Amino acid sequence: MSEKQAAFCDHYITTLNATEAAKLAGYSEKTAKAMGSENLTKPYLKEYIDLRLAELEEKRVASAEEVLQYLTRVMRGEERDQFDLDPSLQDRTKAAELLGKRYRLFVDKQEITGKLEPVTIINDIPRAPNGD
Template sequence: MTKLSVKQQKFADLYIETGNATQSAIDAGYAKKSARSVGSENLTKPDIKEYIDKHMTEMADKRIMSAQDALELLTKIAKGEEKETVIVSSPEGIYESKKEADLKTRIAAVKEILKRYPAENPLTQAQIRKIEAEADIREAQAAEAKNMTDSSSEVMIVDDIPED
């Protein structure tokens, strides 16, 4: 790639930022009358095109999550380090709260991480079974507590129990 002139580089940088060839040409210092044709022509010049493509690719690479980034996020979720924002409404008003992922989400994160490691470790499998069992117990407890609160308004009166 040959070196771009100052004007060409300014045009290319502005075009990367705005996507508008005509306005980029004007802002780079080209004549307003010829900005449209110069902008269009600049986009066909191999050196300018290569410069723009290279920088656009770099920008796209920065926006896309890498496999390492994904594993780090999954690890934070699995460890309960990643918090999510929850909007809570109460009689006093609405407020935001941060909470860690529930057990099912954390288990799913652990499973996703383990998919990337081919060797199945018996200890890890036992730990996953334990966590899943704990999650099932907590769900059952929550359901039972909900049923108790739902049926707490019902009262059973027992009288006149026959004695033998």
């Protein structure tokens, strides 16, 4: 991968616009659209871009473990708000409720008992003598 292609990839990741990324990477105004489009079809550049976008997405989106840890800190009163205050009782209760739902602590269990008998179908509909 050339320096210009690497610059294109990095700019494409931030702009998501191939023409703009090509211009920022140093391609001429006349060829920016064509080169941007062409660069996106090259497998090794596409793979690099997809890998970098996946890394960025992973950093932006909280994992399930992070969410559970956060809810646990709120429930225990360890997480402070923007004013450096303890979470309210309502916030702590809501966090506990969400954790309880996650671990299925509040599922109502119902036991149904009964006797199932097989169904018997009897064909006792009279038919006309001609078979209709």
